Amino acid sequence: MATLRFQALKDASGRKPVKFEESGRKSDLFGSNVFNDKAMKQFLTADAHKGVKDAVQHGTKIDRKLADYIAMGMKEWALTKGVTHYTHWFQPLTGTTAEKHDAFFETSYDGLEVFEKFGGGQLVQQEPDASSFPNGGIRNTFEARGYTAWDPTSPAFIFGTTLCIPTVFISYTGEALDYKTPLLRALNAVDEAAVDVCKYFDKNVKKVTATLGWEQEYFLVDASLANSRPDIVMTGRTLLGHTSAKGQQLDDHYFGSIPSRALNYMRELEEECMLLGIPVKTRHNEVAPNQFELAPIFEETNLAVDHNSLLMDVMSKVGERHDFKVLFHEKPFQGVNGSGKHNNWSMATDTGVNLLSPGKTPMSNLQFLSFFINTIKAVQEYEELLRAAIATASNDHRLGANEAPPAIISVFIGQQLTKVLAELESVTKGKLSPEEKTDLKLNVVGKIPEVILDNTDRNRTSPFAFTGNKFEFRAVGSSANCANAMTTLNSIVAKQLIDFKKEVDALIEKKDLKKDEAIFNVLREYIKETKNILFEGDGYSEAWEKEAKRRGLSNHKTTPTALKAKVSKKALDLFKDLNVMNHVEVEARYEIELEEYTKKIQIEGRVLGDIARNHVIPTAIRYQNTLIENARGLKEIFGKDFEKLAKEQISLIKEISGHIEGINSNVEAMTEARKKANALTDAQKMAESYCDKVKPYFDVIRAHCDKLELLVDDEIWTLTKYRELLFTR
Template sequence: MSTIRFQALREASSRKPVHFEESGRKSALFGTNVFNEKAMKQYLTSDAFKAVQSAIQHGTKIDRKLADYIAMGMKEWALYKGVTHYTHWFQPLTGATAEKHDAFFETSFDGSDPVEKFGGAQLVQQEPDASSFPNGGIRNTFEARGYTAWDPTSPAFIFGTTLCIPTVFISYTGEALDNKIPLLRALSAIDEAATEVCKYFDKNVKKVTATLGWEQEYFLIDKALAESRPDIMMTGRTLLGHTSAKGQQLDDHYFGAIPTRALVYMRDLEQECMLLGIPVKTRHNEVAPNQFEFAPIFEETNLAVDHNCLLMDVMQKVAERHYFKVLLHEKPFKGVNGSGKHNNWSLATDTGINLLSPSKTPMTNLQFLTFFINTIKAVNDYESLLRSSIATASNDHRLGANEAPPAIISVFIGQQLTKVLDELKEVTKGKLSPEEKTDLKLNVVGKIPEVILDNTDRNRTSPFAFTGNKFEFRAVGSSANCSNAMTTLNTMVAKQLKDFKIEVDSLIDAKAMKKDDAIFNVLREYIKKLKKILFEGDGYSQAWEEEAAKRGLSNFKTTPEALKARISKQAMELFSEMGIMNQIELEARYEIELEEYAKKIQIEGRVLGDIATNHVIPTAIRYQNTLIENVKGLKDIFGAEFESIAKEQIILIKTISKHIEGINSKVGEMTEERKSANGLKDAQLIAEAYCEKVKPYFDVIREHCDKLELLVDNELWTLTKYRELLLTK
């Protein structure tokens, strides 16, 4: 066995669970390291506290003078906690988070009188290098100025000895260079649109909040084993490796007893989450070996997105303490389930009502149906744009596989609600007249039970499913920043609600129709148009793919295909009208995502070529030489009879040669295709070339490598195998 692999396996097998003691009740620990309302009341003046609360609740600007008082209180709180540095924590268009640490420590001009200093100017704004982050051509390389600006709606927190201040990131010319700004704009848009619609039912509603509950799936791999695999370390997934004889086929891992090492890691991670105010609640084994899941309590969407970004960082840092490597890639292992990040989305009023939860009364059910049907209508109209919001090179491996929804966007609502919509659609043949009574309408609406949760089955093949009091967007990838999907979803629902109100008001004004009649009339007309998007069956079937094509639904199986919807006329009009992103910002993101796709495939191609050429082939030749020596020995002993005696060895030698030749030739061809792709100038053409010309070689090269893994002596194989990666505890 190779030295590296042997040492990795020995180190992994000798691991003992890292000692970890949970301290205190979770309720007592929760938010201890967050500058939350409790901390603000203690460290801020009354005026400063009111200013922050007003900014959070109403979006009002904070006066610079008050910002000084806020910064002073925040600094004193942080210093009391042992903090030495502060940073503006932001989300550039890399998909990761970014931070630059500055010490509170300062001295006077002559070097005397050292002091801890942090004022309103440092709190509100900083200037990172805008040219060094992806900008899609918004900024030239020599134009480096960009700004981070404080987001008071997401509280500052302490991680380690650093005060982290959530911020937005904008260019010198004002364009959004991050994921947070478009999300905040989208949340403001849906608040405004949904609040206006809510007033049809309750005049007291002043604010509607989009809520999000993400489910984070991930793999835990022993650190030493991960480090023995160059593909895992450089791409986050295995580019080759034969499937293990035992994988997930017995269904014995899902919801099984959590392995001790993993459980200790989870407890430590939960402790960090409690301190940081991340309300994780659920933990369990997922379907594949070494695959697990964390899920939190629902939160306001902007805060939930920040918490998920923070969690992904904290997961890796805590994993180091436990000698684990966390894999967030959507498909790190062939032949077993990949990982997703289901985004559970709903809308809640400031009066305490979940707008996607039916209640006991028909009138309130009409409110539920209004938001329920408008959401489906938005998905119906913008399904290709919604698909583009979750398009990445890594998610392409997962969409359509046996554990993930297909690339075709459809909506599942269950048999009971399907029946309700069918009945509503057939209440009358034509449009409601002003004289028509509403009793029949309300009777039909009243058939919806208060709790739908147990009356709708879970369709694992549906990318967008109603699950009782929320919609579950199941197609989001495990490594993704939720903001992209949530920005798109909230924007298109906001637009739909805005259009809905215009239609209802026009019926009320033009036809003197009663409010409830007008609402019901518009909803019924919408229902008639939803047949295209509603689907209750098996999303994996070939029959559905054919049916979806007949319905006119998009089926973008690759990222370069899907991303075109990002700059379509429909997308441009939507994001522009709703004030979310302008044409420059949309085109920049389109180019960035295409470039990211091409670069990831490029890196994977290089890594695969390197491993196949420098690991697999030399190992195969070494074993082949052993076989050749064996055959020579047999010839010396048995003479003319050796051919019949060494028949299998000779066949094996030839087979190994065939696979070696296959690897050499295909790696060479792949390299030439990469060179051709790199020579193109247009980002779309480069991405398409990598998708259509380079990526297909991956499976062919892998097939040869995986066959050799089965043929070559286990003691010689240099790469840690699937059975060792996935089944080591």
């Protein structure tokens, strides 16, 4: 079994590994702990190997007898790697991964023999308790049965000494209780819809795969310092803390030399990723101090989502070995940039064509335009639903904060493509008639250059930007499961492609137009209809907010407001018609996400109240007492000159008292607001109450605490400060 290696050196504290020794070429390590095609060829029979490949490529079901042979080979492979347990690895609606480990170890019925056992039944299905996972009212507490079912499209892998089998998670009554199941359905829908459109251009296309390349941003904080902060431990972010004198204003961290301790962490992380088949490629410093990013090579979307979920687990575990706390929260520190997870999305055919990359001929460009413009049209039609897909309590801190895209969903395509679309729109004033020549249209289409990559500037303020051969969904939060955004994006594109084909076919049949004329005709109408969603300017500006409102675009700045789009008739019909989610599954997710929002704000409020009253106020009083004793001493020594000499001390005593009173009164008011919110029974109203009535107290309480941090003696301040959290390396 491939293993990682530490040099046995320690730093002065005796805790932190100071050097990680990389072993071998990455290409030699890649996928060593994955039951990939190479491993399957070695450990499976020809029929079993073919069964898995057919399931992956064509969706063919694997019968139970074949599953037994696959399980046998998978077990033998795992045992050669020193594995002792197996688990069905799944992604429930908690936002994290879940696993229940079972040993291969078995005994005979009489207990006289022991052996390793793993059969097809154990591979294909398990029954974890479903009652303790979020279900949005689908299941009662006493209805505990749920099933995990093997997903052969995502290969099994070894983590530690456990064989992990990626699975879906469904209830006893069949509803999806995870992120993976709707994603797989959405990917199937976009595959079928895209293949139908591709056949206009190439009859040989049989499959279209949605691809994803995520960019994971994160903070590394010394674990001992992070653990000294109750707010980081309990909520993943700092609920108070005055900004450091030096932050990111010098722009000296971005793309700078990676600190050695962080680099050692990255080296081990990358080697773990290589073993697990996660194709990480890029690492660098991000904008904020102690903020970093890593990014992989593009993969099929389902596998990319699994890899990102696995990666976050691996990052945390490797971080522990380097005495780091890895923060995925979108805004762990006030006053410096937060973290996102840009989702770079495209589609590729089984003939090797990226559908969002122009080709060498006008007809290839017409194919590109069909998918390019239809994606824009899909965003135009479902911008509110796309916003809802990235709505969380933590991402609300980041969106529109002059460091990330605004809450307004718009599409950036760059000056050149804007010009191309304008030319296409102006070919004729009306719709194409049968008499109009096709070559006019093809000449215009042919003007698009062969490669558009990097022919326009980037717009970091755009939430959905075309970046040469893909769309970059920049608004996804760093802690999010990519499946939520990808299920929505692939669903809306699938729906749009289906509508597009219907319109083209209708024109061909009714207007007697040639195929390419009909395609161009429909595309040109889409260009006219999608102008409102296209925006090339500064998404951070107040002018854009006003302009977006004039255009009729939504601007949902908070999660409770944004989530309403998920249960609109339009959204319910979309998911139902595509067989991605039925009404029960959509409404359950809506309830779960509202409840999650409420609970996170509730926890933050309780933690903030605890820190303010049990850390900040006692420390402030202790320092205030020191000032009082000092003033008394001055009075004893100087008598009537006391007031002049103790002027600063008296002023500080009064100022501290004012902040203590401000903290106490606002914590009490916040607690009362929480009680009122908790009394509500409607999930939407409760979330709105926490958002509008409870959360506003956070800033007020924080302001008083942060002022006290500046006033109180640094030696007795009990909370680790920003300058220590952000600059200890």
